[in-house]
Amino acid sequence: MSATRLLVLGVVRVHRSAHGYLVRSELVGWGADEWANVKWGSIYHALRRLATEGLLTGTDSPESPGRTDYAITADGDAEFLRLLRGALTDTGPRRDLLSAGLAFLTALPRAEAIELLSRRLAALEAGRAEVEAAVGTPGSPGLPLHVNELFKLWVADIAGGIAWTRELIESLRAGEYVMADDSDTAYGLPGSAHTSGRL
Incomplete structure (x- = not known):
């Protein structure tokens, strides 16, 4: 799964129509070049690829010769939601997705977001139990004993992820954030860039 793919589809979706420079x-502006390693060239590549795959449509801009304006298709919308759901359950070591x-x-209904994050929480808890089982046991043959510190670091990272995920779930249960089933202007919905609060 690609963070850039999800982000590009999402930005086009919220603007209804967007060109590469806008994306x-x-x-x-969100700092995605830092936390998702999004590069200038990867944005244009993603736009062209998504259009080739039929997930976006591209039309020449009447205002700016040489500029292509992109809009999300029904298949693109389905792909955006698939990627979004996968991202929220992802427990991989990289945080970009x-x-x-x-x-x-907030492009999802509240109950669905809670369900996805609850799945993420369960996977993290299972992962923590597995890593904790390895902590404190003698290293594998050929591994130095200090490598046990690596397992301790993993446990600490997982514990942080568990605490954060639980807190977000509780925030959502308490009604924080405007979600897709709260308002048709919830950020992430088509056209919401023009009607909702910014990140």
């Missing part, structure tokens, strides 16, 4: 400006999912969290 880039939006993502750089989860971060991209969080950028569009």
Whole structure:
């Protein structure tokens, strides 16, 4: 799964129509160049690829010769939601995909977001139990004993992820954030860039 793919689809979706420079400006404004490693060239590549795959449509801009304006298709919308759901359940060591999912969290109904994050929480708890089982046991043959510190670091990282996920679930249960089933202007919905609060 690609964070850039999710972010590009999401930005086009919220603007209804967007060109490469707008997508880039939006993502750089969020700092996505840092937390999702989004590069200028990867944005244009993603736009062209998504259009080739039928997930976006591209039309020449009447205002700016040489500029292509993109809009999301029904298949693109389905792909955006698939990627978003996958991002929110992701427990991988890299945070770029989860971060991209969080950028569009409010595009989902509240109950679905809670369900996805609850799945993430369960996977993290299972992962912690597995890593904790390895902590304190003698290293594998050929591994220095201090490598046990690596397992302790993993446990600490997982524990942080568990605490954060629980807190976000509780925030959502308490009614924080405007979600897709609260308002048709919830950020992440088509056209919401023009009607809702910014990140």
